[in-house]
Amino acid sequence: DAGVTQSPTHLIKTRGQQVTLRCSPKSGHDTVSWYQQALGQGPQFIFQYYEEEERQRGNFPDRFSGHQFPNYSSELNVNALLLGDSALYLCASSRGGGSYNEQFFGPGTRLTVL
Amino acid sequence: AQSVTQLGSHVSVSEGALVLLRCNYSSSVPPYLFWYVQYPNQGLQLLLKYTTGATLVKGINGFEAEFKKSETSFHLTKPSAHMSDAAEYFCAVSSDTGRRALTFGSGTRLQVQP
Numbered sequence: 112d113a114g115v116t117q118s119p120t121h122l123i124k125t126r127g128q129q130v131t132l133r134c135s136p137k138s139g140h141d142t143v144s145w146y147q148q149a150l151g152q153g154p155q156f157i158f159q160y161y162e163e164e165e166r167q168r169g170n171f172p173d174r175f176s177g178h179q180f181p182n183y184s185s186e187l188n189v190n191a192l193l194l195g196d197s198a199l200y201l202c203a204s205s206r207g208g209g210s211y212n213e214q215f216f217g218p219g220t221r222l223t224v225l
Numbered sequence: 226a227q228s229v230t231q232l233g234s235h236v237s238v239s240e241g242a243l244v245l246l247r248c249n250y251s252s253s254v255p256p257y258l259f260w261y262v263q264y265p266n267q268g269l270q271l272l273l274k275y276t277t278g279a280t281l282v283k284g285i286n287g288f289e290a291e292f293k294k295s296e297t298s299f300h301l302t303k304p305s306a307h308m309s310d311a312a313e314y315f316c317a318v319s320s321d322t323g324r325r326a327l328t329f330g331s332g333t334r335l336q337v338q339p
Contacts, residue, residue: 153329
């Protein structure tokens with residue numbers, strides 16, 4: 112059973128460019144959350160997708176957007192990249208429902224903005 | 226609003242010594258509490274979680290944590306450190322409402338000396 116997978120592993124972009132990161136959830140999971148982890152810090156919640164809709168959002172600007180597909184995979188898009196967007200981007204998947212379900216994390220995509 | 230404070234960004238112990246990593250939280254609603262471990266260039270792995278019920282929680286790799294509501298704490302302990310425990314540890318909190326985005330602390334790097 113494959114866990115959460117993310118692509119690409121590493122990415123280098125320049126300021127002002129746009130980037131798309133991809134995530135495939137663990138089998139049986141229908142909820143995908145995205146986190147940004149800057150160097151030396153804890154992950155910060157960006158947003159969460161369930162049933163192809165953004166259900167919850169953290170304190171991130173509109174430059175950060177996402178999408179969830181019918182197969183539950185997800186994309187994170189960042190427009191007009193800034194140097195400060197350099198970070199490890201983590202995807203986590205879980206099962207939706209009324210009770211807490213553990214979030215499983217992928218290995219992350221390391222984005223470097225030059 | 227929720228927040229997590231991890232006291233000590235770096236902790237160093239000798240192999241075989243007690244490991245104690247401190248975590249205090251703030252939450253306006255009953256919290257769910259978690260400890261995650263992150264090895265270099267990897268994603269996050271759940272060590273243990275507290276949702277409801279018994280306040281002493283046992284996790285993987287011999288770790289345990291105790292939820293103390295009166296002290297708003299959820300400290301992580303392990304009786305005897307092993308070299309393989311060297312990693313970054315994150316405490317996180319979520320609530321029992323919404324879709325349960327995680328709020329992380331800034332992390333504690335554990336070094337284990339031979």
